[in-house]
Amino acid sequence: MHPITPFLWFNTEAEEATKLYVSLFKNSKLGAVARYQEGAPGPAGSVMTVSFELCGKEYTALNGGPVDGIHFTPAISFFVSCETVDELNALWEKLSEGGSVLMEKQKYPWSEQYGWLNDKFGVSWQLNLTNTEQKINPAFLFVGDKYGKAEEAINFYTSLFPNSKIGAMSKNGAGHPTEKEGTIQYASFTLNGREFNAMEGNGGHKFAFTSATSFVVMC
Numbered sequence: 001m002h003p004i005t006p007f008l009w010f011n012t013e014a015e016e017a018t019k020l021y022v023s024l025f026k027n028s029k030l031g032a033v034a035r036y037q038e039g040a041p042g043p044a045g046s047v048m049t050v051s052f053e054l055c056g057k058e059y060t061a062l063n064g065g066p067v068d069g070i071h072f073t074p075a076i077s078f079f080v081s082c083e084t085v086d087e088l089n090a091l092w093e094k095l096s097e098g099g100s101v102l103m104e105k106q107k108y109p110w111s112e113q114y115g116w117l118n119d120k121f122g123v124s125w126q127l128n129l130t131n132t133e134q135k136i137n138p139a140f141l142f143v144g145d146k147y148g149k150a151e152e153a154i155n156f157y158t159s160l161f162p163n164s165k166i167g168a169m170s171k172n173g174a175g176h177p178t179e180k181e182g183t184i185q186y187a188s189f190t191l192n193g194r195e196f197n198a199m200e201g202n203g204g205h206k207f208a209f210t211s212a213t214s215f216v217v218m219c
Contacts, residue, residue, distance in 0.1 A: 004161070004194050005058045005216040006078075006138055009070055010121060014061035017121045018052045024094055025080075026134050027056045041065065055136050057194065060216065073207035074102060077116070077124035079139040079197050081132055088113055088127050095119045095127075122212075137188070138215075139197035143205040150184040150198045161192040161217075178202055 010017060015033070022028040031051035036042035042063060050061045064070065082088040092105050098120030105115030105127070113129035126139060142150040151169070158164040167188035172179040179185075183200045190196070 003058060004191055005060055005218075007214045007216045008059065008061045008072075008123065009064045009067075009212045009214075010061060011066050012046075012063050013121050014050050014063045015047045017119075017123070018050045018059075018061050020094070020119075021054055022052055024091055025054045025136065028052070028054045031058075055134055057136065070210055070212050072118070072122035072124060072212045073210055074116070074118065074124040074205075075141050075143065075207055075209045076213040077126050077139045077141065079126045079128065079137045081128060081130040081135045081137075082113075083130070083132060083134055085113055085129060087134065088115075088129050091125075091127055092117070095125050135195075137195045137197050138213075139199065140209075141205075142184070142198065142200045143203070144208050146209070147200055147202055148180060148183055150187065150200045151182075154184075154187060154189050154198055157191055158189055163193045164191045165189065167195075 018030060022030055029052065031053065033047055034049045036044055036046050036048045038044045042048060042065065047063050052059050052061065080091065082091065092115055096117050100118045101115070102118065103114070103116035105113065108114050111128050114127065116124070116126045118124050140150070142153070154166060158166055167190065169187040170185040172181060172183045172185055174181045179200070179202050184198055187198045188195060189198070
């Protein structure tokens with residue numbers, strides 16, 4: 001089985017977005033470009049998909065056009081481990097241009113430097129200073145009617161794919177002021193060799209998972 005590949009649905013900005021991302025992250029490059037043919041949903045000759053690598057991992061971007069219900073949300077973000085403060089600041093500066101800040105870049109109880117933003121294309125990024133080699137993990141945030149289901153989802157996914165395991169898992173205790181006991185503060189897990197993160201939030205978030213970010217599994 002091949003690696004699990006994040007698949008990002010843009011309206012028309014796939015090529016612009018991928019060129020930006022490849023320019024920002026280490027060990028990254030553009031791959032093959034497929035174009036729409038006559039009679040296809042997109043204009044003939046225009047970019048349909050772009051394959052690319054970030055930090056040595058594969059991704060695919062699609063120009064799928066505007067479709068109701070398909071838009072990026074922070075329910076799926078990309079968690080970037082940064083080796084230095086300068087590296088984190090440079091990424092923050094470029095990714096925040098034209099975007100929106102969800103959590104300000106600053107010191108938090110769990111991190112010396114962390115910030116969460118949506119870039120100008122709507123893709124959501126969490127930047128965290130870890131003092132380790134730069135890497136990017138897809139991250140799931142379970143909110144709304146999915147709140148409380150993160151552990152069930154992790155157990156389900158890791159049971160399906162070979163070369164999978166659950167790593168760190170931190171849960172909320174009984175005394176938490178806003179979160180239910182037993183819900184996931186933070187978890188890491190591996191699916192077929194690719195790392196993912198998961199969290200849960202009970203803050204009345206007005207977003208949910210959408211198919212703008214999906215995962216291609218080659219069988």
